[in-house]
Structures are given as C-alpha cells and as structure tokens.
Amino acid sequence: MSVLTDFSAARPATWPTIDADHFAVHALGDGWAEVTEGTAAAWERARYEWDVRRRRVTVTTHDSKVFGPGGGWVFQLTPETAGTRVDIELTRTPATFGRRLLAALLPLVAPRSLRKSFAAALQAS
Template identity: 40%
Template sequence: MSTIHLHQTTTATPQQFLDALTDFGPERSTLFGNSADDYLQVYDRGPTEADVTEGSGGVWERLHYDWSDPRRVVMTTTDSNVFGGHSGHTYTLTPMPDGTTDIDAVVVREGKNLKGRVLGAVLGTVGKRVLAKAFAKTVTAIEARNASDQTAHQR
C-alpha cells in the first residue's frame, strides 16, 4: 500500500476548489487529467455526496465522494479494476489569511491484484513526481477557470 502526500497553495477559494472537484460535467478532463471523459459515469449526486466512476489509461475506479464538511473532501474507492482496500483520496482545504487556500491531498493506493500492486508501488516512489505535476496542473486549470468566470461576470 502506498500513501502519497501532496500540497499546493492556490488563489482559488476553498469553495471554488470544491466546486471544481465536484463538477462531473463533460469537461472534467480539462481540470483533472486522470479523469478521461469516456470513463466518467455519475450514478448518483446529492448536495454533499456523489457516486462516480472515473479513470484513464485503462485504470478506473468507482468513488464515493463525501463533502459534508466542505473543507475536507473524502473520496473512497468502492470498486476498481486495480485498487481496493483502503484506496482513495482526501483533500483538506484551508483558507489562509492572505486569501489563498492551502490544499493538502492524501492519495492511498492499495492494489487488489498484481497490476494494482505494481501501480501502487510505482506511484509511491517515482510516480509521486508525476502525481505532483498532475496536481499542480489541476490547480492551475482551476485558477484559470475561476479567472475566466470572474471576467465573464464583470462584463
């Protein structure tokens, strides 16, 4: 089992980041590179939770999203072709006095078969750089989305 800790500071508010994280629309892949549109399937979505399958590159997982605490989003893997056990993601969003938001992400990968165990081991070592780069791209894309939304509202 691999546990990967990631951190970013963003100009997005916690609410803006939460809105992006829980937007399961057709352009999700522009924000989250590991969530290809052709894998995306929303089974249920309520005001503080969702049941969604997403993935890319032959790896998919069904996740239960819980944002009943809007500063802590817990995504629990309920099914996957490679991950099981305690797999999932937790995002903690902390507003800072300067108006930025600290985002702490914890990704747990527990393989349920050989492919999952190998992927988990790779992600826990050299793959952390790849995940960190993807996370930084996501944060940048969310900031750009919020900037264009703000520009549109000012017109």
C-alpha cells in the same frame, strides 16, 4: 472545493486524468456523488463526500482497474493569503502481488506525478 466537487460534463476538460469515455455520474446528492472516472488505462469508481465547513473532500474507492476496491483519497483545503493549500492523502489497499508492488512504488513517484496532474485543474478555479 468547487473544482473537486464539480461533476458536470465539464469535469473531463478540467482534469487531464479523466477522459469523457471513462466518466459517468451514477448518483449525485447534497454533499456526495458516486462516479466512475479515469482513462482506459486507469479508471476508478468512487464515492465522493464533502464538507464545505471542514474544507474536506473524501473519496472512497469502490472499484478500480489498477487497485481494486478499498482505499481512496482525502483532500484537505487550507486557506492561505495567496490562495488555498491542498493536502492530499492517498491510501491504496491492493489485493494482488503486482498491485501491492505498484502501491509500494507510489510514495516514490506519486508526489511529483500528482502535483503535475493536479496543478492545472486546481489552479483553474
């Protein structure tokens, strides 16, 4: 949970898909944050909300260079003997044909790509 909800200046160093030039915390509260993060090629402004008791982090996309507004992520954390299983649900609501095509390809490429990009960050804590 802590690596998903750490919005300190260290976040870009933890997540390989975020660079410091495309990371900004717009607002931060108890159990929520609104941030822009990503890279020049693919950034997203989103609202994070988390519930420690339910072990869930929900990310709602407000704007995105690639997909535009709508959709988001849900991270569900489940304790296991050797650590924590993280189930990720990704939803995209693209408005243009090109973005719809890209979204259609996500189920084919996203599982492996997400596993690779999240592995180092999620194993770090």
